[in-house]
Amino acid sequence: MLTRRFVLGLLAACAVGALSPAQAQTFTKQVTIIVPYAPGGTSDVLARLMAPKLSAAIGQPVIVENKPSSSGNVGADYVARAAGDGHTLLITDAGTLASTPNLFKKLSFNVQTDLVPVTMVSFSPYVFAVHPSVPASTFEELIAYDKANPGKLNVGTSGVGSVQHLTAIVFSKKYGIKWGIVPYRGGAAAVRAVVSNESNVIFNGAIATQPFVVQNQLKGLAVSGEKRLQALPNLPSFKELNTPVTDTGSWQAIYASKGTPPAVAKKLSEEFGKILAAPDVTAKIAELGSESRAGTPEDLSKWMTKSIAEWGEVVKSENISLD
Structure with a gap:
């Protein structure tokens, strides 16, 4: 008779065998998606929509963990300091992330160097x-x-x-x-x-x-x-x-920890791109009043650089300071 441990091991081996060699090598343990806000918000809803599909794609458990804080800085800092292996991810309001360098001069992390861009997820007006x-x-x-x-x-x-x-x-x-x-x-x-x-x-x-x-x-x-x-x-x-700001809204994006290799960030971007292109996910996001906006890590990096500059102009022109 087969032991329970042997059967479980056999099933796990089969699951890994169904993956490509690159997937099996890249993702070797549980992946955690950090939501830097309380449950029920935009980032949280999207994370929980995508997590089971990412798990199926990479053959590892994917969990969502909320680390709420003012403007999401605590959650972002947590991800920035995690191991750079692609197993700890951040889903956040990228617009707010772009505004923080101009508002907080004493941030514990650098938005552009301590977080690795993976992909834009959606725009929700x-x-x-x-x-x-x-x-x-x-x-x-x-x-x-x-x-x-x-x-x-x-x-x-x-x-x-x-x-x-x-x-x-x-x-x-x-x-x-x-x-x-x-x-x-x-x-x-x-x-x-x-x-x-x-x-x-x-x-x-x-x-x-x-x-x-x-x-x-x-x-x-x-x-x-x-x-x-x-x-x-x-x-x-x-x-x-004719309001003074038109395109303001919730731009949701995914980042990985500092040190995550470009190949891993690219692989994650591709997997999330497939998830966001799936008809049921696209339809659900549209039903919720948002639009899928998947892209490459390079696309997100360019968007962030542009947005930091634009919000910097707003902060400067309105003489806004939060430090």
Whole structure:
């Protein structure tokens, strides 16, 4: 009779044998995807959507671990310091990651040298919404309400220095809005705070925010980007409103630890590219109000360099400092 240990070993050998030699050599243990925000946000939803498919592709367990912190810096630092072997990954709001070098002069990691680009994942426009109790149904009405009630509104954000935070500051300067800005431990926590009326205004990725608007738990006013969302066709786009920042939103990307070989980063990029091209994944991401944006490590590196420069101009022109 075969022993249980022998059978398990045989099954494991078969699983590895089904992989290519390169896969078997590259991935030798559990892969952990770090989400630097609380569960339920955009990064978390995407990580849990892709993890089982990555596991099937590489023949190793893939788990998702949340390490929430202000703006995701603790989670990013954790990944930056992990072994550079491709087994510890970061999925994060790349726009917020791009803003941090201009806002925090004492970061414990360097965005461009301590994290290895793997791939962009998606772009999710922001849904700009308020608690239903706020007596405003359009962006113009919200501005008018704030001017009549200065200091009464609070914007919930995913953390200090996040793109939501910067967007709220830019809007307040442009339109003379006197709202407060309240940081939470990720976008999901910020959404929950506004749904409960702890805060009352939010800019947040559609994946985590759109369902609450559809269910009338939040009142949508607009969406970022150049076009309207299919699921929320009555909400004007930021381009239509001629806002000071149009393409602001949740750009999700995956990074590996410092020292991860280029060949491993490329292999991961290819696997994630296949996952994001799968019809069921593409359809699910679209259903959630986002768009798949897979690409090469080089594409992500160029995007990050460009975004750091662009957010640097915003921070400089608006004289924003968080240190």
